[in-house]
Amino acid sequence: MADGVTEPDLVTVVLPTYNRARTLPRAIASVLNQDYRNLELLIVDDASSDDTAQVVAAISDPRVRYLPLPRNGGASHARNAGLAQARGAFIAFQDSDDEWLAGKLEKQVAAALAAGDPAVTVFHPKIVLGKDEHARYGRHRVCCMPAIAPGDRDFIRLIHESNLISPQALLISREAFNRAGFFDEDLVNNEDWAYGIELFYKTKVVFIEDPLVMNYLQPDSISMLRRRGARAQLRVIQKLRKYPEARAPTIAGHAARIGWSIAKLGYPGRGRTLLLHSLRLDGRPWRTWAQLVVTQAKIWRAALAAAARA
Secondary structure, three states: OHHHOOEEEEEEEEEEEOOOOOOHHHHHHHHHOOOOOOEEEEEEEOOOOOOHHHHHHOOOOOOEEEEEOOOOOOHHHHHHHHHHOOOEEEEEEOOOOEEEOOOHHHHHHHHHHHOOOOOEEEEOOEEEEEEOOOOOEEEEEEEEEOOOOOOOOOHHHHHHHOOOOOHHHEEEEHHHHHHHOOOOOOOOOOHHHHHHHHHHHHOEEEEOOOOOEEEEOOOOOOOOOOHHHHHHHHHHHHHHHOOOOOOHHHHHHHHHHHHHHHHHOOOHHHHHHHHHHHHHHOOOOHHHHHHHHHHHHHHHHHHHHHHHHO
């Protein structure tokens, strides 16, 4: 927190960016054009090499503060740098390739004030362009996430089942930040899930059903699953297992999903290990058994090919 000073009703918006000069103006404008005007926008430049500095310099709005970092440290590091400088009683987040919809901030602040708790987390769905509800990617696919059933407010169970939190859909009070702390900088992705777990266990959670953010997936989006991303997800699952609410079938489902992804990325041995672990926790899902058979076949084929070359 900047100099230990908190300004009542002020919302600090933390926007980390790295080489997003093309999409950054849309993201910035969607924040500054909100009906709720009492905000400061901290644009944290994670050592960009494009025209990001010039884009920000062209903005004359006094609510904007530019924080260039000397080296690239990743999205969590940039968000944390912004959090350390936040002056607001509330904190929200924006991504440099996304767009807030009209009324977002006003609705979230109103919900936070009505919650009756100094430590409050307010989140809402986002409209994702580039992916459908079956996690199939494509230019013309679209979905709304997270898909929470009407009336279902068992947030602890829900956060164990899947990642409900996207930073750009999040508003937290100062006391919520004091309890949850900073983002985990060791996670290359799913840091929002890890942060959401902290928030859901330590604050009052309010869900607004209206989608208030447009999320535009980029080809180099850090949310795309790769080997390092799978490792990050495993760390989140280990975090979930420490809580008494953790259910074996839920953990098994996560292990199977990550194991299958790793196997498809070219690491069938490691994938098999996770698939077997999943089945030890819950041996019922036929899909996991089928994935194990396919993965084991890949291992055997690779062994036979190696033997033939020897």
